[in-house]
Amino acid sequence: MASFASLMAGVVADGDGWLATPTDDWLQGRTLYGGLSAALALRACELAAPGLPPLRAGQIAYIGPAAGEVRMVPRTIRQGKSVAFMGCDLMAGGAVALRAIFAFGGSRESEFSADAPPPPAFRPPDACEPIWPAGMGPAFTGHLNQRLAGPLRPFSGADRGDLLVWVRHAEPVTPGPVALVAMGDALPPASFTRLTRPAMISTMTWSFDLFDPAHADGSGWLLLHSRDDGVGEGYAGQEMGMWDETGRPLMRGRQSVAIYG
Numbered sequence: 555m556a557s558f559a560s561l562m563a564g565v566v567a568d569g570d571g572w573l574a575t576p577t578d579d580w581l582q583g584r585t586l587y588g589g590l591s592a593a594l595a596l597r598a599c600e601l602a603a604p605g606l607p608p609l610r611a612g613q614i615a616y617i618g619p620a621a622g623e624v625r626m627v628p629r630t631i632r633q634g635k636s637v638a639f640m641g642c643d644l645m646a647g648g649a650v651a652l653r654a655i656f657a658f659g660g661s662r663e664s665e666f667s668a669d670a671p672p673p674p675a676f677r678p679p680d681a682c683e684p685i686w687p688a689g690m691g692p693a694f695t696g697h698l699n700q701r702l703a704g705p706l707r708p709f710s711g712a713d714r715g716d717l718l719v720w721v722r723h724a725e726p727v728t729p730g731p732v733a734l735v736a737m738g739d740a741l742p743p744a745s746f747t748r749l750t751r752p753a754m755i756s757t758m759t760w761s762f763d764l765f766d767p768a769h770a771d772g773s774g775w776l777l778l779h780s781r782d783d784g785v786g787e788g789y790a791g792q793e794m795g796m797w798d799e800t801g802r803p804l805m806r807g808r809q810s811v812a813i814y815g
Contacts, residue, residue, distance in 0.1 A: 556580070558736060561576055561580075561594075562594075562597050570627060572597075572602070573625055573626075575624075576621075580694045581621060582693070585616075585651070585756075586620045588614075589739035591614075591620055592652070592760070593732050595656075597626075597732050598627075599628045602629075602630075606658045607636065607638060609735075609764055609767055611762065612657070612735065615654075615758070615759050616651075616757050616760070617653060624644055629641050638658045640656045670765045673777050673801050674718055676718060679799075682702055684700060684702070698721055699722040699724050700721050700741075704716065704718025706747040708747060709750055710750075715747050715780075715781060715790065716781045717780050717781075720777055721778055722776065723736070723737070726773075727773055734764075734770045734772030736772065737778070737796075738796060739757065742755070743792065745782045748785070753814060756812045761807055761808050763805065764804065764805055765806070775799050776798060778795070789810065789811065789813065790811045792808065792809050793806075
């Protein structure tokens with residue numbers, strides 16, 4: 555097994571790109587866990603362009619499966635006075651498996667401000683049980699702690715798709731946006747609460763915005779909420795939110811998911 559920290563530390567330069575070799579315990583089916591793939595792309599951008607402003611947003615397309623050795627090819631799309639756009643392709647077997655665009659931006663004075671939405675009512679992590687029974691869950695969940703904070707469980711046949719879960723890296727990590735992004739895709743699709751049996755799924759796209767980069771360290775418990783708002787023809791759209799243990803908003807996002815079954 556390779557810890558998240560050791561994988562990030564093991565990213566090495568390779569010509570115009572960077573190489574990493576995640577172990578099979580990071581798989582979700584036949585491909586890498588999506589949060590890890592996105593984190594590797596972000597890490598490559600940080601290595602290629604030191605001194606970037608804080609991460610503000612990301613757009614991720616999961617194009618094909620990735621396993622074994624992967625190669626990240628980052629590039630600067632535009633560097634302005636306060637905002638930088640970086641792109642990164644994650645390659646596996648010579649094909650593009652993931653394509654990411656990240657927006658980094660320095661803070662600026664503004665007369666406008668508004669609070670991000672608060673979290674739903676929740677129980678603290680110590681009062682919650684694991685989301686997966688022992689021996690269940692995808693391989694990568696061995697690297698995470700996941701505790702059910704809401705009333706609905708996957709495969710419970712509920713009348714709505716709604717998941718509220720505490721997540722945390724199971725091993726020590728270096729605090730920062732890379733560790734945080736790795737947790738942003740940690741939940742199964744919200745639509746899983748509608749199902750009564752397991753089904754194959756594949757995340758197609760994920761977009762997110764960070765509200766408070768100064769507190770986006772990703773090293774503690776994070777409350778994740780996902781809720782589907784459109785399901786049909788084998789696809790689901792869902793909105794997502796992330797807060798820290800104090801209820802501080804950290805991230806909002808959307809995903810498009812393919813459901814087979």
